[in-house]
Amino acid sequence: GAVVSQHPSWVICKSGTSVKIECRSLDFQATTMFWYRQFPKQSLMLMATSNEGSKATYEQGVEKDKFLINHASLTLSTLTVTSAHPEDSSFYICSARQGAVAEAFFGQGTRLTVV
Amino acid sequence: ELKVEQNPLFLSMQEEKNYTIYCNYSTTSDRLYWYRQDPGKSLESLFVLLSNGAVKQEGRLMASLDTKARLSTLHITAAVHDLSATYFCAGGETSGSRLTFGEGTQLTVNP
Numbered sequence: 221g222a223v224v225s226q227h228p229s230w231v232i233c234k235s236g237t238s239v240k241i242e243c244r245s246l247d248f249q250a251t252t253m254f255w256y257r258q259f260p261k262q263s264l265m266l267m268a269t270s271n272e273g274s275k276a277t278y279e280q281g282v283e284k285d286k287f288l289i290n291h292a293s294l295t296l297s298t299l300t301v302t303s304a305h306p307e308d309s310s311f312y313i314c315s316a317r318q319g320a321v322a323e324a325f326f327g328q329g330t331r332l333t334v335v
Numbered sequence: 336e337l338k339v340e341q342n343p344l345f346l347s348m349q350e351e352k353n354y355t356i357y358c359n360y361s362t363t364s365d366r367l368y369w370y371r372q373d374p375g376k377s378l379e380s381l382f383v384l385l386s387n388g389a390v391k392q393e394g395r396l397m398a399s400l401d402t403k404a405r406l407s408t409l410h411i412t413a414a415v416h417d418l419s420a421t422y423f424c425a426g427g428e429t430s431g432s433r434l435t436f437g438e439g440t441q442l443t444v445n446p
Contacts (some may be wrong), residue, residue: 226377254433263423263436264378313377323368324434329377 222248224316226327233304233334241299241330243314249294250316254324255287258311270297304334337362337428341437349445351413356440358407358424367407368434369398370423378423381409414444 223246233239243253252271256264268284270276270291278284288300297316301308311331317324338361348354358367366385370378382391384400384407391398395418397410407424421441425434 261441263438266433269433323380323383325380326370326378331375 222246222316222318222325224250224314224325224327226314226330228330229328230331231333233332235305235334236303238300238302239304239332241301241312241314241332243297243299243316243327245295245316245318245325248316248318250297251294251319252317252324253291253297254315255289255297255299256313256315258313258329264313267299301332304332306334308332309334337364337426337435339424339426339435339437341422341424341440343440344438345441345443347443347445348411348414350415353413354411356409356411356422356424356442358409358426358437360405360407360426360435362405362428364402364405364426365429365432366427367400368425369396369407369409370425372421372423372439381422411442416444416446418442419444 225244227242254269255267257267258264266279267282268276268278268289270289272291272294276289286302291297311329313329314327315324340359342357369381372378382398387402389400395412400407421439423436423439425436427434
């Protein structure tokens with residue numbers, strides 16, 4: 221399958237600071253990328269969908285000014301958690317697909333801990 | 336809006352036993368996925384089921400799809416400890432839509 225690389229794998233930041241997470245498709249052009257959040261012992265919750273060159277579509281209840289998503293190229297999307305707080309601590313996972321009918325492949329995930 | 340429900344949510348089984356995880360979904364789904372997640376890790380794709388009656392097998396795992404019943408199953412044959420993980424099913428309403436995940440089934444295989 222195709223490879224999606226996420227960076228960093230884990231990050232610890234102080235409350236009030238911002239953190240950027242990168243999601244790259246290494247061997248295909250990702251027209252669409254998805255960002256998920258997963259709390260311990262829970263399922264994946266979709267935060268937003270981004271199409272290259274367009275503004276991201278956020279799910280209900282997700283603050284777009286807090287979780288900034290940029291998908292400026294066909295191989296890179298970034299999620300910036302602004303003014304992070306301890307309740308933002310979670311496992312963030314991206315997935316990417318090439319074309320509307322293609323399977324989406326998942327990145328390795330990023331464990332964010334806000335202290 | 337597509338809803339996906341899995342059961343059981345927790346499954347403790349002995350090695351060499353067989354068991355089935357069920358995934359029900361609420362509306363027409365174009366495709367059904369099964370994933371495995373190990374603790375602290377991301378998702379590993381296991382199966383993609385695209386049509387009614389589809390059956391796929393890999394090792395001790397077999398997945399099937401019944402679109403009329405809106406049901407997919409993941410059958411585990413002669414479980415081994417290495418299969419301990421959380422298993423998710425996920426569906427998409429149409430080919431271009433986002434995935435909706437089930438709650439996950441935490442499987443523990445005991446010696």
